[in-house]
Amino acid sequence: QKEVEQDPGPLSVPEGAIVSLNCTYSNSAFQYFMWYRQYSRKGPELLMYTYSSGNKEDGRFTAQVDKSSKYISLFIRDSQPSDSATYLCAMSDYLYNNNDMRFGAGTRLTVKP
């Protein structure tokens, strides 16, 4: 079993839809949870990160963490064609420790105009 499971999609939605992206994990030591966005043929870029359980909002993006269920989500409101990308979840036990970060396989999202 992988430490981090993420539905690879692909996911296709109309412009303006609310998108929900999810990951589950097995390692209870994870405390920092990140979402990366990766455009085609580019490197990943950090969207946002959260610590422990709870919600964090940044514009149209909201990250949720439920440590009791080992489940994290990224919601995108009012989705735009420019949001079309692959979204990777990642998690680690220490914020400064990139060595032990584990990534999900990524979900490919297409937002159609």
Added chain:
Amino acid sequence: DAGITQSPRHKVTETGTPVTLRCHQTENHRYMYWYRQDPGHGLRLIHYSYGVKDTDKGEVSDGYSVSRSKTEDFLLTLESATSSQTSVYFCAILVNTEAFFGQGTRLTVV
């Protein structure tokens, strides 16, 4: 792109040949990383460096070696390339708490 350059961007090589990928940063960040990205597996850490001549293994280090003789350059070597090493390779640097990734190198081993 936080001043990260990977070279080459694309390479096709034959099984059994050595291959070296280069990651260059324009600033003096201490931590540098090599990942590979494969369908269904996401990003997996191969090796990382925490300073000149200081390197350590990651999750999938077998068949790879690295060197860092200068702060700005981190080299990844496949000593004898195999088809299982066909992948997209990403270099990353750690800037404060955030990892910045390069554009990637698409390597095909035939």
